[in-house]
Amino acid sequence: MEILRQIEEKWREAWEREKIFAADPDSNREKRFITFPYSYVNGPFHVGHAFTATRVDAYARFKRMQGYNVLFPWAWHWTGQTIAGASERVKLGDEEFIRPLREIDGVSEDDLKRFIDPAYMASYYTNENRETVRRAGFSIDWRREFRTASPTFNKFIEWQYQRLREKGYVAKGTHPVVWCPHCESPTGDHDRQEGVGVSPEEYTLIKFRIDDAYLPAATFRPETIYGVTNMWIHPDATYVKADVDGEQWIVSEKAAGKLKEQNRKVEITSRFKGREIIGKRFINPINDNELPILPGWFVSPDHATGVVYSVPAHAPYDWVALRDLQEKPESLKEFNVDTDEVRSIRPISMIEVEGFGDFPAVEIVEQLRVKDQSDPKAEEATKLLYKKEFHGGILKEICGKYAGSRVYEVKDRLIEDFKKKSIADSMYDLPQPVTCRCLTPCIVKILEGQWFLRYSDEVWKEKTRTALRKALVYPESAMQWFLNIIDWLRDWACARKTGLGTPLPWSPDWMVETLSDSTVYMAFYTINKHIKEHNIKPEQLTPLVFDHIFYGKGNLEGVAEESGISSQELKDMRREFLYWYPVDLRNSAKELVPNHLTFFLFHHTALFPEHLPRAIGVNGWLMLEGEKMSKSKGNFATLRGALGEYGADATRCALLLCAEGMDDPDWRRENVRDVGNKLESFYNLAKSTFESEGATERDHLEEWLISTLQHRIRKVTESMETLKTRTAIENAFYEIWNDIRWYRRRKEKINTETQKQILEVWTRLFAPFAPHICEEIWSKMGKEGFISLAEWPEHDEDKVNIRAEETEELVKNVLEDTSNILRATKMVPKRIYYYSASPWKWKAYLKALEQSLSKKIDLSSLMKDLMKDPELKKAAREVAKFARQIVDEANRMPDDKRRRELQVGAMNETQALKQAQHFFEREFDAEIYAHSEDDRQHEDHKKRAESARPYRPAIYIE
RNA sequence: GCGGGGGUGUCCGAGUUGGGUCAAAGGAGACAGGCUUAGGACCUGUUGGCGAAGGCCUGCGUGGGUUCAAGUCCCACCCUCCGCACCA
Structure with missing residues (x-):
C-alpha cells in the first residue's frame, strides 16, 4: 500500500511539472472539450462528487490517449444562498450544524470562528477541495480555474444576462410563491419546518x-x-x-x-x-x-x-x-x-x-x-x-x-x-399547512416584478428539443426524461435578493440565482486562461468585448481600443473560444437533469446556437454502504478521506466499478479495500512480468491470448465511447486478468515475450482508470514519455485468430465434460482416453452448418445432400444416425457461431488434445490419451468412441 | 397524481435493442486446496438441485400469452428507487 502511495505522489508531481494536461488550441489536432459541473463549495468534496468526476476524468484520459487535444477544466461554485446560510448557522452557534464540520470535515476551531464570513468559508473549502481534486489525479488544466464570485466572471454573467434579456428570454413576471410573512422571502422546501413538498x-x-x-x-x-x-x-x-x-x-x-x-x-x-x-x-x-x-x-x-x-x-x-x-x-x-x-x-x-x-x-x-x-x-x-x-x-x-x-x-x-x-x-x-423554519405559518404570495427566464416559451422549448435530439445522450434512456423536462419546465425565477451572486446589470438590487449563472460558463474556461495570464481587469471585460470574442462582432481595433485589451489578446481569446467550443461532453449526476443540464441546453440554444453541446452524460447518485449519504447522520465519506485511506487509483477504480448508466453506485469500504489489494497484485504481476526472462516458445495459446485481447480492446473502447465506464474498467482490468490466468493455467512455460506484449496493451487500457500505477509500470517497462499521453490500443483484426479461439473452446469443453463425468460417477481416474470425431463426421457437420446458414434444415434434405458425397454414401447408415444428432444442433446454432465454425473448418482435434495432454494430466491427475475415433486403442472403447462429435470428443475413463 | 429508472442465483451486478452459444459474464461472500512463521494478503479450483458417463429437473418480480425455442417478444398486475421548482 505504501509503495502505491509513493508512486501516486511521484507521478502527480511529474504531470504537474511537465504540465501535460494544459491544453492549448492546436489546429493539427481535433479537440475534445470535456466538462464536469463545478461543485458547490459549502463543504468538502465527497465520494459522490468523485464518482461523477472520475467518470469525466477517465473519459478525458481515454480521449487524450486516442490522440485528441483534450481540455478538462475546473471551477468552483460560490454563488447562492447556501454558503450564506451555512455561515449564518455557524454564527448562531447551531451545534447540530457545527459538529459535522468539526468531526467530518476536520475544520479547526480557529477556522470555524472565521466561518461567520461566508467568503472565508467558501475560500476555505475551495482550497481544501482543490488539493483533494489534485490528489485524485484528475487531468485538469488548472490555468483556467475560477470561482463564480470573481469579478471577471461576474462580467461574463452580466454579458450573458444582458444578451438574454435583449433576445427576450428574460422578462419580468408575476408568480405565486409560498411565502413567510416574517422572513419576507419565499420559503423553499429546505427552509420549512412543516409542509415539505407543498406548493400553491x-x-x-x-x-x-x-x-x-x-x-x-x-x-x-x-x-x-x-x-x-x-x-x-x-x-x-x-x-x-x-x-x-x-x-x-x-x-x-x-x-x-x-x-x-x-x-x-x-x-x-x-x-x-x-x-x-x-x-x-x-x-x-x-x-x-x-x-x-x-x-x-x-x-x-x-x-x-x-x-x-x-x-x-x-x-x-x-x-x-x-x-x-x-x-x-x-x-x-x-x-x-x-x-x-x-x-x-x-x-x-x-x-x-x-x-x-x-x-x-x-x-x-x-x-x-x-x-x-x-x-x-x-x-x-x-x-x-x-x-x-x-x-x-x-x-x-x-x-x-x-x-x-x-x-x-x-x-x-x-x-x-x-x-x-x-x-x-x-x-x-396551500392544500396543507406550511410552516417556515422560523415557525411562522406560510401563505401564498403573488410576487410581482420578479425576473424570470422564460422557459415556458414554446419557441425556445422547441429549439432546445432540437438541440437535445442532435446531441448524444448517455445513457440513451435519459433522452426521454430530458424531453419530458423540457415540456414541463415553466418560467424560472432567475434572480434573488439574498446570498452571493452577480447583480443583474439592469437592476442591481437583484442577483442572478445560482442555477441561472451556471449555464454557459464553459465558454468562460476557454478565455479565462488569457484573462489570468494578461491580468485583464474586470472593467475591461465590457459586453462588447464578449460580443467580439464569442460572436466576432465589432471591429477588432475598435474593441481593443475601447477596452484596453490588446488586439492580439482579443484575437487569441476569440481563437481559443472558436477552437474549444462547443462542449463535447458534459456529465453530471441525474439530480441535475431537471434543472442544470436542461438549463444548460436552453441557454446554449439562446446564446450559442452555432455551438450546441455534442453530448450529455448522466449517472446515478452515490449511496454509502447502501444508505443515502447524509452529513448530519454521519453517513458521509469525503474524497480526501478515501484518498488517504485507499489511495487515488483504488478509489477511482472502486468508484467506477460501482455502477454505470443511471444506476446508483453503492460505495462500500470493503469493496474499496479489495480493489486496493487487487491493484497491488496487478502491480506485482506486472513487475514480475517485465523483470522475468523466460521461454519464448509459441503455440496456439499465445495466439489465443493475443486474439482474445483484441476483443477486450474493442469492448473497452466501445464502452468508453458511450461512457459505460463500469463495463470498460471491468473488461480492462478483470477480464484481461482472467484471460492471463487461463493462459497461465494452461501453459507450462510462460512465454515472457507475449506476456510483456500483453502487459504493454493492458496497462494502456487500464491507464484512464488507474493512471498512477500505470505510469509506473509504463516507465518500468522502459517506455518513453507518459502513459497518459501514450497511444490508445487499437483492435487489430489481423491478430484475431478464430482457429486458436475455437481450439481453446474445444479444450474448455473437454475439461468441463470430463469434470462432469467424474462428478457424476465419482470416479478417481487412472487413464482418460479422448477420441475425436472422424473426418467424415466433420464433413457432414460442416455441410449441415453450411446448409443451415440460409434456411432451416431437415433430416431428409440434409441426407440427400450428404449422399451426393461418395465417401459418405459408403457409410450411409452411420451417416444417417449422425445426421439425426446434428440437425437440431445446426438449426439452433446462432448465426455468428455458425460462421465462425465454418471459417475454422475441420479441426485436427486429436492434435489439439495431444497438445493439451499435460494440461489435462495436471488437472485430472491421470494419464491422458488422445486419438481419433477411427484409431481407438482398445476394442471395448468402441461404443463410446463412436459417440464422438465435432467439438465434443468422446471420453472414456478408467 | 405525473414523469423517469429498476425488479436476475447467498449478496452486488451483466445479459433484455436484433428470442437460440444462458444454469445465466464479472465481482463479493462461502467452501476446498496451495503458498507462507502467520495472515482479513496472494495463487488455484468449487459454489441451484439431482445424477454410477458428458445428462436431466427447477429457475431470471407475479399471472397469462406468442414461438420448435423466452431472462430476452406481447398483455395485465404487483413491488421499489428517484425527480416534481424560487433550491443546490
Whole structure:
C-alpha cells in the first residue's frame, strides 16, 4: 500500500511539472472539450462528487490517449444562498450544524470562528477541495480555474444576462410563491419546518350572487356548478364583507388577508359570524336558481375563501352534511332556516360514472360507512370519488354545452369560459399547512416584478428539443426524461435578493440565482486562461468585448481600443473560444437533469446556437454502504478521506466499478479495500512480468491470448465511447486478468515475450482508470514519455485468430465434460482416453452448418445432400444416425457461431488434445490419451468412441 | 397524481435493442486446496438441485400469452428507487 502511495505522489508531481494536461488550441489536432459541473463549495468534496468526476476524468484520459487535444477544466461554485446560510448557522452557534464540520470535515476551531464570513468559508473549502481534486489525479488544466464570485466572471454573467434579456428570454413576471410573512422571502422546501413538498394550488372561485354582493365559493371542480343545491358556511367562523377589486365579496376573514397578498385590493367593510347569513338565499349564475345558505361545520375558514357550495350528488362531504341536517332538523333550530325546505333538498345528478348510479357520493358514503361530516372517512371518500369522476366521469345532459364530455377534457375550457363570463375568479392557497423554519405559518404570495427566464416559451422549448435530439445522450434512456423536462419546465425565477451572486446589470438590487449563472460558463474556461495570464481587469471585460470574442462582432481595433485589451489578446481569446467550443461532453449526476443540464441546453440554444453541446452524460447518485449519504447522520465519506485511506487509483477504480448508466453506485469500504489489494497484485504481476526472462516458445495459446485481447480492446473502447465506464474498467482490468490466468493455467512455460506484449496493451487500457500505477509500470517497462499521453490500443483484426479461439473452446469443453463425468460417477481416474470425431463426421457437420446458414434444415434434405458425397454414401447408415444428432444442433446454432465454425473448418482435434495432454494430466491427475475415433486403442472403447462429435470428443475413463 | 429508472442465483451486478452459444459474464461472500512463521494478503479450483458417463429437473418480480425455442417478444398486475421548482 505504501509503495502505491509513493508512486501516486511521484507521478502527480511529474504531470504537474511537465504540465501535460494544459491544453492549448492546436489546429493539427481535433479537440475534445470535456466538462464536469463545478461543485458547490459549502463543504468538502465527497465520494459522490468523485464518482461523477472520475467518470469525466477517465473519459478525458481515454480521449487524450486516442490522440485528441483534450481540455478538462475546473471551477468552483460560490454563488447562492447556501454558503450564506451555512455561515449564518455557524454564527448562531447551531451545534447540530457545527459538529459535522468539526468531526467530518476536520475544520479547526480557529477556522470555524472565521466561518461567520461566508467568503472565508467558501475560500476555505475551495482550497481544501482543490488539493483533494489534485490528489485524485484528475487531468485538469488548472490555468483556467475560477470561482463564480470573481469579478471577471461576474462580467461574463452580466454579458450573458444582458444578451438574454435583449433576445427576450428574460422578462419580468408575476408568480405565486409560498411565502413567510416574517422572513419576507419565499420559503423553499429546505427552509420549512412543516409542509415539505407543498406548493400553491389554484382554486376556482364561483361567484354566487347574494343581494348586492358575491359569495365566491372555492373549488377544484367548477364543473359541478350544474349540481348545486345550497351553500355551506361555517356558522361560528368570522366572515367579512369586503370590497375586492371593486366588487363586494363575502369571504372568511382569513381569506381576505390572503387575497391581499395575491395582488387584490381588499377593503373590509364589515365583520360578522357566519350564522348571520345562514338562511339567506343566493343565485346560481348558471341557471338563476335561488338556493339557501346552510350551516356546514366541516367548512374550514382557513381554507381558500371559507365559502363552499354544495353538490350532494357528487361530493361526499356535501351529501353527509346535508344528511346530517335532514336527520337532525333540531340542529337547524338556532338558524333562520326552513326545515321543510332542507328536507326537500334532493341531490342533482350531473356526472355519469361507470360503476355508479345517479348519486355516486351517496353510494360511496354508504360503502365507506361515513358517519357524519366530522368523520375522517369523508376525506377518503372525497379523494376516491374525485379521482374516479375526473378520469372516468362524463357530464350529463344538464351541463348544457359541456354535456357528453369527459371531465378531464373539459375542465380547463370550462374554467376559461366561466372566467370570461365573470362567473368565476380564482385564488391560490396551500392544500396543507406550511410552516417556515422560523415557525411562522406560510401563505401564498403573488410576487410581482420578479425576473424570470422564460422557459415556458414554446419557441425556445422547441429549439432546445432540437438541440437535445442532435446531441448524444448517455445513457440513451435519459433522452426521454430530458424531453419530458423540457415540456414541463415553466418560467424560472432567475434572480434573488439574498446570498452571493452577480447583480443583474439592469437592476442591481437583484442577483442572478445560482442555477441561472451556471449555464454557459464553459465558454468562460476557454478565455479565462488569457484573462489570468494578461491580468485583464474586470472593467475591461465590457459586453462588447464578449460580443467580439464569442460572436466576432465589432471591429477588432475598435474593441481593443475601447477596452484596453490588446488586439492580439482579443484575437487569441476569440481563437481559443472558436477552437474549444462547443462542449463535447458534459456529465453530471441525474439530480441535475431537471434543472442544470436542461438549463444548460436552453441557454446554449439562446446564446450559442452555432455551438450546441455534442453530448450529455448522466449517472446515478452515490449511496454509502447502501444508505443515502447524509452529513448530519454521519453517513458521509469525503474524497480526501478515501484518498488517504485507499489511495487515488483504488478509489477511482472502486468508484467506477460501482455502477454505470443511471444506476446508483453503492460505495462500500470493503469493496474499496479489495480493489486496493487487487491493484497491488496487478502491480506485482506486472513487475514480475517485465523483470522475468523466460521461454519464448509459441503455440496456439499465445495466439489465443493475443486474439482474445483484441476483443477486450474493442469492448473497452466501445464502452468508453458511450461512457459505460463500469463495463470498460471491468473488461480492462478483470477480464484481461482472467484471460492471463487461463493462459497461465494452461501453459507450462510462460512465454515472457507475449506476456510483456500483453502487459504493454493492458496497462494502456487500464491507464484512464488507474493512471498512477500505470505510469509506473509504463516507465518500468522502459517506455518513453507518459502513459497518459501514450497511444490508445487499437483492435487489430489481423491478430484475431478464430482457429486458436475455437481450439481453446474445444479444450474448455473437454475439461468441463470430463469434470462432469467424474462428478457424476465419482470416479478417481487412472487413464482418460479422448477420441475425436472422424473426418467424415466433420464433413457432414460442416455441410449441415453450411446448409443451415440460409434456411432451416431437415433430416431428409440434409441426407440427400450428404449422399451426393461418395465417401459418405459408403457409410450411409452411420451417416444417417449422425445426421439425426446434428440437425437440431445446426438449426439452433446462432448465426455468428455458425460462421465462425465454418471459417475454422475441420479441426485436427486429436492434435489439439495431444497438445493439451499435460494440461489435462495436471488437472485430472491421470494419464491422458488422445486419438481419433477411427484409431481407438482398445476394442471395448468402441461404443463410446463412436459417440464422438465435432467439438465434443468422446471420453472414456478408467 | 405525473414523469423517469429498476425488479436476475447467498449478496452486488451483466445479459433484455436484433428470442437460440444462458444454469445465466464479472465481482463479493462461502467452501476446498496451495503458498507462507502467520495472515482479513496472494495463487488455484468449487459454489441451484439431482445424477454410477458428458445428462436431466427447477429457475431470471407475479399471472397469462406468442414461438420448435423466452431472462430476452406481447398483455395485465404487483413491488421499489428517484425527480416534481424560487433550491443546490
